[in-house]
Amino acid sequence: MATSSFQQRVLVVVRNIPKGKTLTYTQVAHRAGRPRAYRAVGNILNKNYNPQIPCHRVVRSDGKIGGYNRGARRKGLLLKKEGAVV
DNA sequence: CATTTGACGCCAA
DNA sequence: TTTGGCGCCAAAT
Numbered sequence: 001m002a003t004s005s006f007q008q009r010v011l012v013v014v015r016n017i018p019k020g021k022t023l024t025y026t027q028v029a030h031r032a033g034r035p036r037a038y039r040a041v042g043n044i045l046n047k048n049y050n051p052q053i054p055c056h057r058v059v060r061s062d063g064k065i066g067g068y069n070r071g072a073r074r075k076g077l078l079l080k081k082e083g084a085v086v
Numbered sequence: 087c088a089t090t091t092g093a094c095g096c097c098a099a
Numbered sequence: 100t101t102t103g104g105c106g107c108c109a110a111a112t
Binding site: 025029038041044047059067072 | 094
C-alpha cells in the first residue's frame, strides 16, 4: 500500500470503524502505528474534512465527544442514532 | 531547519 | 470536581 503517511493510515483506520462502534483517539493512534500520536490524529482529522470518514465515531478517552468539523453536537447525535454505547 | 498549531491525555493543586 | 500545566506527535508555515 502506498499508505506511507501517518495521516493516510489514520484515515483508513477511522474509515474502517464499524457502525455503532466508537474508538478513542488513543486507540486510533495505536492502530495507525503510533500509540502516542493521538495529538496528530486529532489534527489530521481536523484538517481532513472528508464525509467518507466517520470521524464522529472517534471520541476522547473520557468517552466525551471532543470536537467535530460541523459541531460536536451533531457528532453526539450521530452516535446516538447509530446506537453507539457511551 | 525552526517554530507554531491542535478534534488529546494525564497529573497536581 | 474543576482548572492549569506539561508532555506527546505529525503536518503546516
